[in-house]
Amino acid sequence: MKKIYLDYAATTPLDPAVFNEMSIYMIDLYGNPSSVHKDGIVVRKAIQQAKQIVAKSLNADAKEVFFCSGGTEATNWAIKGYARAHTKKKRIITTQIEHHATLHTCKTMEQLGYDVIYLPVDHQGFISKKDLDQAINDDTLMVSIIWGNNEIGTIQKIEEMIEVCQKHKVILHVDAVQIFGQMEIDLSKLNIDMLSLSAHKFYGPKGSGVLYLKEGTKIEPLIDGGSQQNNYRAGTENVYGIVGFAKACELVKKRLSDYCKHVNLLATSLYEKLETSIPDLKLNGPSLDNNRLLGHLSLSFPHSNSHDLAFALDAKDLYVSTGSACTSTSITKSHVLEAIQLEEHYGTIRLTFGLHNELNDIDDIADRIISSYQEVKN
Ligand SMILES: Cc1ncc(COP(=O)(O)O)c(C=O)c1O
Numbered sequence: 312m313k314k315i316y317l318d319y320a321a322t323t324p325l326d327p328a329v330f331n332e333m334s335i336y337m338i339d340l341y342g343n344p345s346s347v348h349k350d351g352i353v354v355r356k357a358i359q360q361a362k363q364i365v366a367k368s369l370n371a372d373a374k375e376v377f378f379c380s381g382g383t384e385a386t387n388w389a390i391k392g393y394a395r396a397h398t399k400k401k402r403i404i405t406t407q408i409e410h411h412a413t414l415h416t417c418k419t420m421e422q423l424g425y426d427v428i429y430l431p432v433d434h435q436g437f438i439s440k441k442d443l444d445q446a447i448n449d450d451t452l453m454v455s456i457i458w459g460n461n462e463i464g465t466i467q468k469i470e471e472m473i474e475v476c477q478k479h480k481v482i483l484h485v486d487a488v489q490i491f492g493q494m495e496i497d498l499s500k501l502n503i504d505m506l507s508l509s510a511h512k513f514y515g516p517k518g519s520g521v522l523y524l525k526e527g528t529k530i531e532p533l534i535d536g537g538s539q540q541n542n543y544r545a546g547t548e549n550v551y552g553i554v555g556f557a558k559a560c561e562l563v564k565k566r567l568s569d570y571c572k573h574v575n576l577l578a579t580s581l582y583e584k585l586e587t588s589i590p591d592l593k594l595n596g597p598s599l600d601n602n603r604l605l606g607h608l609s610l611s612f613p614h615s616n617s618h619d620l621a622f623a624l625d626a627k628d629l630y631v632s633t634g635s636a637c638t639s640t641s642i643t644k645s646h647v648l649e650a651i652q653l654e655e656h657y658g659t660i661r662l663t664f665g666l667h668n669e670l671n672d673i674d675d676i677a678d679r680i681i682s683s684y685q686e687v688k689n
Contacts, residue, residue: 312627312628315630315668315679316630317631317663317664318632318662318663319574319606319663319664320604322511322512323512323513323666325514326515326559328562329514329562334551336354336357336550344357344548344550358553360557364561368496368560368561369496369498370500371523377521377523378520378521378540378548378552378556379521379533380518380519381511381517381518381519382410382488382512382520384520385507385522386410386412386416386507387412388530388532389507390413390420390453393528393530395531400450400451401424401426401450401452402426402427402428402448402452403425403426403428403453404427404443404451404453405428406429406430406438406456406467407650408436408457408647409455409457410461410488413457426450428446430446432651434651435463435465435596435597436465437468437597438467440471440474443476444478444479447476447479452482453484454472454481454482454483454484455483456469456472456486457489459489463595463609463648464595464597464603464607464608465596465602469503483502483504484505484507485506486507488507489512491508491512492512492513492563492567493571503525505522505525506522507520508520508522509521510552514666515559516552516556519555519556524543530543571605574605574665577668577673578599578606578607578662578664579599580673582594593610594609595648606664606665607663609659610661610662611658612660612688614688617660620683620684621633621660624683627683629683633660633661645659658687
């Protein structure tokens, strides 16, 4: 059987053009960017240029872009770094459907004595503006919200959340890891203070992330060491990761509109087929045309279980995820599915489309899913 990868929300393959750009800095231009000689200077310039490219794609300033090891580090840094720079306030507000990068950081903050409020969501995964408004008090340090949910695809109405945070003059961190690559993000129009990004979600390298830090937002470094990146993020820069991040950003911009149409058509076509063949199939998150990540299907099948479904599909060379990649080996129900109150008798898989999927394969994909479901249904 032909291998079909439907797990692009977990990670994407490296774009060959990104690899070509990165390889130059692996073999030829290998200087340490902190070195004073010409080999160092040329690499230092490449990092500066990468910052400008990323900044341009966000309509931000290069001074506001900091490279790090990925979405997890960016988010840890935003929360822990901001808390260490502002020690008076002790309340952090987040949501019940965050990625573990935020959730587990918040658990650590609780152990350090912080009061963390996890905002509930409705059945489609939306938080309410009113809940956020009511949760903010005088002791509130910051708000951290996932913009596009990795498990169920919900895109929060971020403008509303920005409005509430501005009203209370509270700092907002946004996890934009899933949404970048699907939507233009114009930070000159959105009052977001900190934003996390990760290159491997948009055909860039793994282990390469960005924390956008709005000018004037004070945070402490997460990692102690040398004076790299203006004393904000110590350690010799991951030069090829950084150059790869920037190249992947440029490609996102070039193909954005075609990409969105492509993945949306694939997800919509597959869903239409499955919906007619499987009664009571449930699409988690919002409907396909309403504040939902494109090319993203979180599907729940009655009287089945997620792992049996995923394994049956794996045997047919169809690679999917059970919820988020980080929980795919655990049998406990995902916190996101709990938060939307999905009933117990459903098995859930996540199918996420990308650049290399083809419309011609949709019938075959549907057949493999339907037959796998028949095998595992109880
Ligand atoms: C929404 C979201 N936030 C954060 C992360 C973590 O990013 P990284 O894998 O770069 O650490 C992920 C990755 O799955 C994600 O989907």
